[in-house]
Amino acid sequence: MAREDSSKRPPAPESRSDLVSFIEAARARGASDEFISKLLRSFGWSQREIERAFFLVYERLTNQSIPMPAGGSIESARDAFFYLLCFSTLAIWTQALGELAFIFINTYVPNPLQRYFGNPASEVAFCLARLIVSYPVYLIVMRQILRELSLYPEKYQSGVRKWLTYLTLLVVSLIALGTLIAFLTSFLRGDLTFRFILKVIVILVIDGGVLWYYFVWLRRQPTRRRS
DSSP: OHHHHHHTSOOOHHHHHHHHHHHHHHHHTTOOHHHHHHHHHHTTOOHHHHHHHHHHHHHHHHTSOOOOOTTOSOOOHHHHHHHHHHHHHHHHHHHHHHHHHHHHHHHHSOOTTSOOOSOHHHHHHHHHHHHHHHHHHHHHHHHHHHHHHHHOGGGGGOHHHHHHHHHHHHHHHHHHHHHHHHHHHHHHHTOOOHHHHHHHHHHHHHHHHHHHHHHHHHHOOOOOOOO
């Protein structure tokens, strides 16, 4: 019973390396892939982990990455859940961070022609609450996604990963474009103020950081494993 429970958990990289080494040694002795697979299952290894190990074995044998079909083959509801949660919390904490910067600008660069009736303390508390809750969740979920990519390199080609990331980048790009349009409009009208310029910089810095990180992240490829 304990063996079955442990097989449900993804093994550590060292365990996977041992599994790959065992498969290679067994194949060198003439054992068939079917026999090796049945043997490993009888010792508690899950079918998924066995398939992943064979994936690495054949990559080493051919010195080639196994080609993936267009659109990816690891599109699951679980993956979609993690990506949607990741990007939702990303939107929450970046918006809260931007609002905190806006409150700071409104406080220290006041506009004498515009009266402010809000409660800065209450707004700061709400922004901090969103940051404290959403940012750790974002980090945890992003760490899990990166761990999955490390354990299962074929997920780099997942359609879920690419589609949801590009949709997020589309939204961020539209926000950045809208900010630039508002900046140019104010400039052409002659209404440009120092406070407005600071707010534009805040939006562009946050959006630019998100765009840069995830465009680089999308171009990443799994590290080729060496024998």
